[in-house]
Amino acid sequence: MEEEILELKREKNALILAHNYQPIEIQAVADVVGDSLEMAVRAEDATADLIVVCGVQFMAETAKIINPERKVVIPVRDAGCPLAEQLTPAMIVEAKQRFPTAAVVVYVNSTAECKALADITCTSANAVRVVRSLEEDEVIFGPDANLAAYVQRQVPEKRIIPTPPGGHCYVHTGFTxxxxxxxxxxxxxxxxxxxxxxxxxxxxxxxxxxxxxxxxxxxxxxxxxxxxxxxxxxxxxxxxxxxxxxxxxxxCADMKKIALADLLRSLREEEYEVTLPDEIMERARGAIERMLAVTG
Ligand code: 13P
Ligand code: SF4
Known part of the structure; x- marks a missing residue:
């Protein structure tokens, strides 16, 4: 199967981006293995005809938003991130009403609709730099409250408002x-x-x-x-x-949903294609591009 994947990859001029949590056999056939930021950076520059994202949905959406001319696929439909689901657009709107002068920083582990409401996105690799780059003293930050608290400790001169207050990843809160x-x-x-x-x-x-x-x-x-x-x-x-x-x-159960057979089928059938409404993509792109500019 590995050989078939590599051959199809060449034939279709495809690029395989995999997250560090993907099964090791998926990592072995990927062109890039990295964190969310490294995946986004590589997606932005990609000239491949097909980008296959082996990770969870928000990673595939980020690749599509940042490089909309490319066809972006994810090998399984239902690889989500339970953390990303904990922030809704309504929560951001409500936080903005309470703190009208605050900046909105949305962690990439979020839906495209939430990114579209952000001033800037961040990943765990650059959250501190992103927040320090802002002029605003108050920052609405979601969905991960532990990452928000980490940023607060590193940037005490600003007020970080975790939104929602208890957003968390079940894998990481399992450490005691x-x-x-x-x-x-x-x-x-x-x-x-x-x-x-x-x-x-x-x-x-x-x-x-x-x-x-x-x-x-x-x-x-x-x-x-x-x-x-x-x-x-x-x-x-x-x-x-x-x-x-x-x-x-x-x-992370969702990170384990993609098997080699799914990746092979995904390359062969060019599925499942990531599509998002243009308006959401455009607004979310602004927030992601601003993050990538800060990261340099
Ligand atoms: P990284 O960007 O550090 O790889 O984190 C992504 C993630 O989903 C952590 O659970
Ligand atoms: Fe989401 Fe946690 Fe899985 Fe990362 S490890 S993708 S934050 S559920």
């Missing part, structure tokens, strides 16, 4: 003090994703996006990695001489 105690007993460093609760962030040595985890892993020989467990499979491939520990049940 027991995981910290276990990791400290094993030794080595702890790296956590900023979607983890504040107490976990405080107990960790490094807080990073999944792309940041790839980079910081070079700095020590042993790591406990507090994020989705497939991240560790990727780190083991990149750094075979190092030791990484994952949490066995830190699994």
């Amino acid at each position: 003090a027991v995981d910290v105690t276990g990791a400290r007993a094993r030794g080595g460093r702890i790296v956590c994703h900023p979607e983890c609760p504040a107490a976990i962030q405080e107990a960790s040595d490094v807080i990073a996006s999944t792309g940041g985890m790839v980079r910081c892993a070079a700095d020590a020989d042993t790591w406990s990695v507090f994020t989705e467990k497939e991240m560790v499979t990727r780190l083991r491939v990149l750094y075979p001489e190092k030791t990484f520990y994952e949490k066995a049940d830190a699994i």
